[in-house]
Amino acid sequence: MNIQVPSDLSVSGLSIHSAEGAIVSDVTLALGRGQPLTLLGESGSGKSLVAQAIMGNLPPELRATGRVLFKEADLLKETPSQRRRRWGRSISLLPQEPWLALDPTMRVAPQVAEVHRYVKGRAAAESAMAAKKNLSEVALSAAEGLYPFQISGGMGQRTAIAMAHATDAELLIADEPTKGLDAALRDAVTDRLRQEVERGRLLLTITHDVAVARALGGTIGVMLDGRLVEYGPTQKLLTAPEHAYTKALLAAEPSQWERHPGMKSDKLVVAGCGLEKRYGDRVLFSGLDITVAAGEIVSIAGPSGCGKTTVGNILLGLTNPDAGSIVRKAGLSSLRFQKLYQDPPAAFAPSQTIRRGLRDLTRLHGKEWTDVERLLARLRLPGALLDRLPGQISGGELQRFALLRALLLDPAFLFADEMTSRLDPVSQKEVMTFLLEIVSERRVAVLMVTHDREVADRVSTRVVELARTC
Template sequence: MMRAILRVCDLSVRDQKGTLLVEAVSFAIPQAGAVVLIGETGSGKSLVAQAVLGLVPEGLSVQGRIEFDGRTVELSDRAALRQYWANHLALVPQEPRAALDPTMRVLPQITGLAKQAHAHQAMTSLSLRASVGRQYPFMLSGGMAQRVLVAGALTTQAPVVIADEPTKGLDDDRVEETVSRIRQLLDHGRAVLAITHDIRVARGLGGHIGVMRAGRMLEQGPVEEVILAPRHAYTRAWLDADPDRWPRRTAQRIAEPVLHAQKLTYAVGDRRLFQDLSLTLLRGSITAITGPSGCGKTMLGNVLLGLARPHAGTVRWCDGTDPHRVRRPALRARFQKLHQDPASAFMPGRVLRRQLEDLKPVLPFGCLARDLPPLLDRLAVQPSLLERRPDEVSGGELQRIAIARILLFKPYCLVADEPTSRLDPLVQREVTELLRTLVDEQDMSLVLTSHDKRLVRAVAHDVIDLQ
């Protein structure tokens, strides 16, 4: 049996009140092997990685130990754990926007202690052009920013790489590519701990899989054994949430359009993202915009909403209004956007309930009290989360709160920019089913930008491919 390079023993995390957030989790990663943790948002997966690195948020206490290459370190000793950073443990963080310095260009952030040539090689291996290294993080799409973080980990020589959602926000081709690059680490004798919502990562890396829920490890074992013969009902439900298994529904072809676009062209420098593109959005219909990371999906959605001007072509809303000249707040409120990165849609440091209450002047009287509670219930959001700040809830929880906020406006058209890329499969299915139901119930037009072709096949009535 291959020797374990990292063994996690009885890892537990408690909050200030003594409540267990993670309970007695144990597993071992063999040299040149992989362990993949899956589970719903808030299950404790990321807390496990943070505890191993000594990075749990202030106010949380950790018990247990790790055995690293024959040496034992108590998980409560953060100073000792920090000595293992970079040279022994490398992290691919979950949130690119939070992990990258917005004031620095990309290349110096990738390079770190490595040689610049090594950083260029890592970028090339992930299909990142050399010009990306000269850009700032805010100039990158979500998928490109995620690949930058993976490239940064590839430049280290750490024998163990912890990858927290390494494929989040990536299109299908980039998912396969990123998994391939992580497998290269295994081929070179390095070990990987991957935390993911994407079962394709587990299949691609092989090794062992652990299924977590509510801070507990429900089952673990070799990937193929768990996937083919799951013992726990939750694991079976997780696997059944794959978009390829969703039932198909046909569109309610109501003739009334909510938007017409004619011969749209948009370019960045000399590069045209789309050209002479025409489309009509109908009530009760779902239109998907798909294509690789950086192809212009988000920008097309912004153009349709009047948030960006096309270089050529026109957009007209349901009554002929040019969205760039709209003077009617009530109409503007009916054309909404759900952002890919929920953190960018909320004010940092302000309690979420206060941010929802800020909408009272532009919502119908009594709307918050009447409509918000059932929306939170349908989206599986605990009302107590609204008493927290945006940085105190998970990315998936924040995205569901963002969806609830938008649905208060009962939009004619909703442009959802990768709305489920941060959600686990079970919640992804629930949220997508809710959006599909709202399309039917409210005759709403949904524009769904997505990298996930399986999701697009399952839900879209029309597809615009920007390949």
């Protein structure tokens, strides 16, 4: 692949090795001012590993070779302490998982203010005012005094974005910056990233959202199985792709799916009547009626922070409503009410391998390991991932393991909270097709939270709209 490399940032022959061999091979790309670069590809394709190699925070068991030239310095030759001194100063990373990026013991505004106070050396009062401005720019003024556990996944993502913008570093690496955001906020974040490019910042974006890549413009690199399989100007690549995977990626966008409205059923599994939920003076929703029957998918759509996840948690029994009532089908064990979390790292023990967790689950509930193997194949999950820790696999792969784990317990009701927000279009279509098959085969009642109205319209029996009330 013959690529003209500008002097701002160039990556040449980058390979990343584990003990088993190369997992990223011979990646060459370039990034210049005014020309953002976006890496597209499925979960586990190596996109985030490339970003981590540039940033200098690869897991210790991985080793990078090749060259990464930034401002005439080869980053791969720098010591760990030299690399860390760049963090938040000349290079800033917006991480893929806001759950892991935020301090659970600190309120939102002070976390953003710390960037100004300790990275940029501003006075405390000035830092606090700057943090308020950063949060206002991502529509989070109302969340300044909240803790991370009190905000939605989308709000957590926007908090991490505010912190990344606060650094004002020369190179910004944005790893899945719009996942979990509704269309309006996705477009707002994309606009903000374009503004950063116009201000002269270098922007490398990792995303599975073709719409984001299209809006950012510049250059796109498509990754598959650790290799850069296509690379070129955004408009040309998205209108006349050459590689079969790129063609499949574009064909799998939700707007291209067939509509599967599902089958209505009168076999009620769970229902909420007159539901209301408040947090202090804030009313998330009031007078809400919702039912989910066997064999149907009901979607909840609406802007980030409007209470979509809270509705699902109430139906599961994880949260109590402030008003209204819940009815669940009699005779169902609580184990048959399962949830897929928006942030999969929060649902896995960080120091336990995936295999150990699944072995414990099958043993505890009398399941067979062959059930695991069958689901691995259907979810296109390589068996080699079983012996890794949750932090050693991609967010999309971890979400598919979460789905596998939930299905092992034969759920009657499944609350899927943004279950495809971490998946590329090809994987998203495969997983949604699989979910539709499971719903049909097992008559599972599914409540699905999604920010993607295209997905909701194509797979749901019906869509419940929630509006922001404050």
